[in-house]
Amino acid sequence: MSTMMLDLLLRSTWETILMTGLSGLISLVVGLPIGLLLVVTERGGIAQNLWVNRLLAAVVNGFRSVPFIILLVALIPVTRFIVGTSIGTWAAIVPLSIAAIPYYARIAEVSLREVDRGLVEAVRAMGGNRWTIVREVLVPEALPGLAAGFTVTLITLVGASAMAGAIGAGGLGDLAIRYGYQRFETEIMVAVVAVLIVLVCGLQWLGDRLVARLDHR
Amino acid sequence: MAAMVLERPPQVRPAAPSSPPMPEPIVRVVDAQRHFGATAALNGVSLSVDRGEVLGVIGRSGAGKSTLIRCLNGLERLDSGRVEIEGRDITGLHERQLQPVRRRIGMIFQHFNLLAAKTVAANVALPLKIAGVPAARRQARVRELLELVGLANRADAYPAQLSGGQKQRVGIARALAAEPVLLLCDEATSALDPETTGSILTLLKDINRELGLTIVLITHEMEVIRKVADRVVVLDQGRIVEEGPVWQVFASPSSPTTQSLLQSLRPKLPSGIADRLHPVQGESAILQVDLAGPAARSPLIGQLSAMLQAPVRLVHGGIDHVQGEPVGTLFLGVPNRGDAPARAVRFLEEQGARVERLGYVDDDA
Numbered sequence: 216m217s218t219m220m221l222d223l224l225l226r227s228t229w230e231t232i233l234m235t236g237l238s239g240l241i242s243l244v245v246g247l248p249i250g251l252l253l254v255v256t257e258r259g260g261i262a263q264n265l266w267v268n269r270l271l272a273a274v275v276n277g278f279r280s281v282p283f284i285i286l287l288v289a290l291i292p293v294t295r296f297i298v299g300t301s302i303g304t305w306a307a308i309v310p311l312s313i314a315a316i317p318y319y320a321r322i323a324e325v326s327l328r329e330v331d332r333g334l335v336e337a338v339r340a341m342g343g344n345r346w347t348i349v350r351e352v353l354v355p356e357a358l359p360g361l362a363a364g365f366t367v368t369l370i371t372l373v374g375a376s377a378m379a380g381a382i383g384a385g386g387l388g389d390l391a392i393r394y395g396y397q398r399f400e401t402e403i404m405v406a407v408v409a410v411l412i413v414l415v416c417g418l419q420w421l422g423d424r425l426v427a428r429l430d431h432r
Numbered sequence: 433m434a435a436m437v438l439e440r441p442p443q444v445r446p447a448a449p450s451s452p453p454m455p456e457p458i459v460r461v462v463d464a465q466r467h468f469g470a471t472a473a474l475n476g477v478s479l480s481v482d483r484g485e486v487l488g489v490i491g492r493s494g495a496g497k498s499t500l501i502r503c504l505n506g507l508e509r510l511d512s513g514r515v516e517i518e519g520r521d522i523t524g525l526h527e528r529q530l531q532p533v534r535r536r537i538g539m540i541f542q543h544f545n546l547l548a549a550k551t552v553a554a555n556v557a558l559p560l561k562i563a564g565v566p567a568a569r570r571q572a573r574v575r576e577l578l579e580l581v582g583l584a585n586r587a588d589a590y591p592a593q594l595s596g597g598q599k600q601r602v603g604i605a606r607a608l609a610a611e612p613v614l615l616l617c618d619e620a621t622s623a624l625d626p627e628t629t630g631s632i633l634t635l636l637k638d639i640n641r642e643l644g645l646t647i648v649l650i651t652h653e654m655e656v657i658r659k660v661a662d663r664v665v666v667l668d669q670g671r672i673v674e675e676g677p678v679w680q681v682f683a684s685p686s687s688p689t690t691q692s693l694l695q696s697l698r699p700k701l702p703s704g705i706a707d708r709l710h711p712v713q714g715e716s717a718i719l720q721v722d723l724a725g726p727a728a729r730s731p732l733i734g735q736l737s738a739m740l741q742a743p744v745r746l747v748h749g750g751i752d753h754v755q756g757e758p759v760g761t762l763f764l765g766v767p768n769r770g771d772a773p774a775r776a777v778r779f780l781e782e783q784g785a786r787v788e789r790l791g792y793v794d795d796d797a
Binding site: 333342343347355356358432 | 505507528531532534535537539541546549550559561562563590591606610
């Protein structure tokens, strides 16, 4: 492989990591509160509010039911509004984030709901308020699940970011399509796949280690 | 000056102008009603708990005891009726208004409900954190509490590393952290083996004695009541069917529910003998004698033998001590000669025992 190709591969890898990392971070910061809201507002939750719950669930489901490739195109005006352009790595972060937020919100919701209700009750019996319950019970007790779910989200984003190549986002997917597929450069295709495998395995390994450290059950 | 102060007319309290100088109960429940669909969990329950008392609430599952204890700190709401804590009606309070009330009430649970993500020390510190105690004072208090429950060396362990009994000790330390006036125990020993149950109950009794802490506990086991409670309330289908000092209820249970709950603690005629009981003939009459108080203290068997001028033998049974009062069941074999059995029954009843003639056996039994 020529130096130029290697250069290209390195740059694409970086672009993928950037897209995955940033949109992952955004999905965590926005998705976790949404997941929390879904759990606390549900029937029997600590801040039961069925209207908020239904509305939020509908929005989350709406975004989740649109295939990513369609979302990518449909969100072009939004992307242009936020980033100023609809082409490139930074532009891809917008649809990636918007797809990942509801995805992670649902995963977080499942983990948070699995927290034993007895623990919530124990803290209520101590005189704790809702915020205390969120801070001392729901989030810390669900942390291993939240971390495992975040790993899944990141790995899904690695895959999704490849699709973002369709709007000229760069990254490994873009590289594989343009060089590996359209130019029949098998070497590049194999290299991209190898890098992706390493990336995904690395993420999973890191995630598993984190979960093991967090899990005291 | 002092005389003048004394001579001042006492301030009139309009709410209770002629209230007797009795200490106010910590808990008072008045006509509590709670229904889940068509079934009544509480159907007109009234009770009060005095300062320093251990009240045991017993009933089968579904009797409403869990609902009752959860009403005392507002985790459960009443349909009607009233719950007062330290004289304050908490029935209509909002969640936010209940929070300061709950900080004065500790609670321990059947499944301990310790936070798995926090160390033992952090679990115990949580109520203090909620109460706004500064971190340095929290640490000192946590150490003190872990010392009290005998877990000082496990402060940095996580709950998953502890045994069931140790977990409940942490639960107790946590419940005591904010110096509550009342401790609620929700089936606190039901998930523990008998030996551990014993040690947890001893700890609770010690805490009650040494700190003067008022305790309300619910259980389905009479053994728990026997070991720690001063007074017992028997609940059945949301109603109180019996209430009184533990030894009295043990000595003469009046409701069928109490009697059946007590079954497991009562000596029973060994089946080898029970199987051979004959309804009308045999060398000995077998009497079941339930006794308590003075009757259980007197040399009853000797007196009976002397009165009948014939040996009376102890077939089975024994005297137990509940709250220091002797309570027990004896199975006596009385020679079946003439009217001896009938005279024995009369004599024992005169002594205050409850007697039942079960049947007759031959003496090799």
